[in-house]
Amino acid sequence: MSQAYRESLWLFAVTQALHLVAVSGFVGAILIVDLGLLGWGPARQSRAGIARSAQRILLWTGPAVLVTGIPQFTTNALRYYASPVFAIKMGLLAAALVFTVTLRRRVAAADGDRMPSWVPKAVGAISLALWMGVTIGGRWIGFAE
Amino acid sequence: MPSILPALEWLEGLAWTTAIRESNLGYPIMETSHVACIVAFAGLVMVMDLRFVGLAFAHTPLTRIQRPLFRWQMAWFFLSSATGLLLFVVDPLRYYGNIFFRVKLVLLALAGLNALGFHLATFRSVARWDEDRLVPATARLAGAASLLLWSAIIVSGRLIAYNWFD
Numbered sequence: 001m002s003q004a005y006r007e008s009l010w011l012f013a014v015t016q017a018l019h020l021v022a023v024s025g026f027v028g029a030i031l032i033v034d035l036g037l038l039g040w041g042p043a044r045q046s047r048a049g050i051a052r053s054a055q056r057i058l059l060w061t062g063p064a065v066l067v068t069g070i071p072q073f074t075t076n077a078l079r080y081y082a083s084p085v086f087a088i089k090m091g092l093l094a095a096a097l098v099f100t101v102t103l104r105r106r107v108a109a110a111d112g113d114r115m116p117s118w119v120p121k122a123v124g125a126i127s128l129a130l131w132m133g134v135t136i137g138g139r140w141i142g143f144a145e
Numbered sequence: 146m147p148s149i150l151p152a153l154e155w156l157e158g159l160a161w162t163t164a165i166r167e168s169n170l171g172y173p174i175m176e177t178s179h180v181a182c183i184v185a186f187a188g189l190v191m192v193m194d195l196r197f198v199g200l201a202f203a204h205t206p207l208t209r210i211q212r213p214l215f216r217w218q219m220a221w222f223f224l225s226s227a228t229g230l231l232l233f234v235v236d237p238l239r240y241y242g243n244i245f246f247r248v249k250l251v252l253l254a255l256a257g258l259n260a261l262g263f264h265l266a267t268f269r270s271v272a273r274w275d276e277d278r279l280v281p282a283t284a285r286l287a288g289a290a291s292l293l294l295w296s297a298i299i300v301s302g303r304l305i306a307y308n309w310f311d
Contacts, residue, residue: 009307017303020184021296028188032210035217046209053202057192132181139180143173 012075019068022061023135029057030100030131033108037124051108058100085144089137096130153237162235171235179228183302186221187295189214194295197288203278208271240305249301256294263287 033054035041042050073080080086107115107123156162165171195201196210233240240246267283274280280288 013304013307014300017300020180020303021299024184024187024295024299025191026188027184028190028192031185031189031217032192032214035213040217041213042205042209043213046205049205050202050210053205054192057195057201132185135184136177136181139177140173143177 012072015068015071019065019072022064022068023138025061026058026065027131027135029054029061030127033104034124034128034131037108037120038128039121048109051105055105080141083141083144085137085141089134089141092130092133092137096127096134099127099130150241153241156234156237165235172232175228175232175235179225179232182221182225182228183299186218186225187299189218189221190295191292193218194288194292197280198285198292199279206275207277207280208275243305245301245304245307249298249305252294252298252301256291256298259287259290259294 032041033047033051036044036047036050104123104127107120157166165175192201193210193214196203196205196207202210263284267281267287270281274284279285
């Protein structure tokens with residue numbers, strides 16, 4: 001029995017570690033576009049092409065984030081259910097997802113000349129704040145017993 | 146060979162490291178900052194690496210990805226290192242003997258050498274292949290090594306929390 005417990009602890013630890021790798025790839029594909037929107041990243045003429053390619057990275061790493069994230073919830077479902085930090089993370093995640101597939105996607109795909117310059121800047125800043133908030137919330141779940 | 150253990154014991158005994166170590170919020174704040182900085186840093190490195198290995202941004206010249214990201218990668222790396230160093234200094238004996246901590250340090254050195262070697266060698270001729278979808282084999286190799294090494298660094302860093310072999 002202790003052997004089985006240790007093995008499942010291994011599995012849990014490795015799942016967490018791979019979750020972090022997948023999250024890094026996902027957040028990297030978010031950041032490269034957000035930095036461009038803020039005017040601090042790749043130049044404007046490459047922005048729409050980079051956003052298209054970054055979206056493909058999101059579509060590959062997103063499922064990896066889910067596959068490694070959901071088992072962590074199911075093994076501790078009751079604890080997570082009662083955790084306010086978990087609820088905050090999931091709220092931020094929902095907001096970040098909705099924002100990313102609606103407003104952010106439109107602005108990132110536009111060439112930038114047809115809108116006031118504050119629009120991409122605001123969208124980049126909001127996206128950056130939401131996704132970093134999800135990341136920070138995710139780590140903090142482990143400290144909020 | 147002189148042991149560094151006395152130095153680590155001295156560090157651990159300092160008033161300020163003891164105060165942070167024994168506070169409730171010290172470790173969670175340092176650790177969460179460390180993880181957030183690493184995710185931002187490794188994320189920006191890995192998406193750039195995907196351009197090198199030919200899996201993303203194929204239609205964008207490589208330096209249009211690499212140049213503007215470089216200062217952000219450096220900034221996030223500095224913050225990751227600073228928070229990581231603080232975590233170690235505050236509780237050195239916890240990490241010193243940990244196998245995953247030692248593996249992580251070796252992998253960090255390898256990742257640094259990989260990046261440095263690439264910048265000093267292959268990257269010098271980037272003007273000749275900047276727009277190529279398929280970059281030279283040495284550049285692809287450096288990108289693949291970077292992807293693997295940073296992933297392994299994240300994994301070993303997470304596993305430090307599990308002191309199975311202490």
